[in-house]
Amino acid sequence: MLSRSAERLYWMARYLERTENTARLISATMHLIYDLPYGVELGWRNLLNICGVEEAFYQRFKNPSEQNTTRFLLADMSNPGSLLASLSFARENIRTSRELMPDEAWQQVNEMYLYANNNLDSLSNRRGRALFLQEIMAGCQRFTGFMAGSMSRSDSARFICIGRNLERADMTSRIMDFGTVLLAENRSTKMREYETILWINVLKSLSAVLMYRKHVRNRIKGEDVLNYLLKNPDFPRAVVHCIEEITHCIKRLPNAVELFPQLEQLEQQVLAIDIKQTTPEQLHQVLDGLQAKFDDLHKQIAAMWFLNNLGEAE
Secondary structure, eight states, X not given: OOHHHHHHHHHHHHHHHHHHHHHHHHHHHHHHHHHSOTTOOOOTHHHHHHHTOHHHHHTTOXXXXXXHHHXXXXXXXXXXXXXXXXXXXXXXXXXXXXXXXXXXXXXXXXXXXXXXXXXXXXXXXXXXXXXXXHHHHHHHHHHHHHHHHHSOSSHHHHHHHHHHHHXXXXXXXXXXXXXHHHHHSGGGHHHHHTHHHHHHHHHHHTTOHHHHHHHHOSOOOHHHHHHHHHHOSSXXXXXXXXXXXXXXXXXXXXXXXXXHHHHHHHXXXXXXXXXXXXXXHHHHHHHHHHHHHHHHHHHHHIXXXXXXXXXXXX
16 A cells, blocks of 8 residues: 555544544543532643643633633644544545545544534533533544444554554553642642542543453552553553554564564563552653653654655555
């Protein structure tokens, strides 16, 4: 396949995964607000920091209120990482890759984009926003399920798998960072009283509550949650599982040998993280470092298959 086609599929998968995970992150934050007692403050600014868009936000808004933050993260087209912008990019990529994917794939993404674009007014209130996010998450899951059941495991599917899992690993680390940042803040003494609620919502945001309970078989504790989401090889959104999926796909692509040591080193680095010996502040730095590694891996993938115009890769 052509390198430009591989790049479009890779980014299509990343944009759709980003769409779903942005919806998950904001949905989890809203549920956390509902679950916390009155008087326990939750800073919306943390979401901007975790998404890496704080500077861009303050160029448009002065106050990181709930309305301003959710609007910027969900519907602001000047923010290229917003849910609507990500969905729009995914739609354009799949529109220009229709010869590589079943027609239904385009229909599903197009319908989801039209739904999002036609329901932006509902974002102004929590109930409307919750329904909006639920529909977007369901749409992304329908797409992922459809592709799993209808697309041959060719190089096209491998580039989609690599993009999805790289974005997923990055976003899982950011959602974990959300919990550690809240607990690390000086004003979090009161938040610590409700730490279990916080970690339940982190698990909920990744649809991981049941699988966590089956695996850990203990009450929900921060260090167990973090270990599970980082190191469990069987849970699809755990960081190690995502790295293994990327490795599995990359090993079946041509010209990939140079990436093997980097992937192995990245997996070992994740497995070596000792949660018990790490404070929330240190863990924030560790997760930041992981996100930088994911960015390096993306650059390697782009240099290997997208920027060198390798031509036929399949």
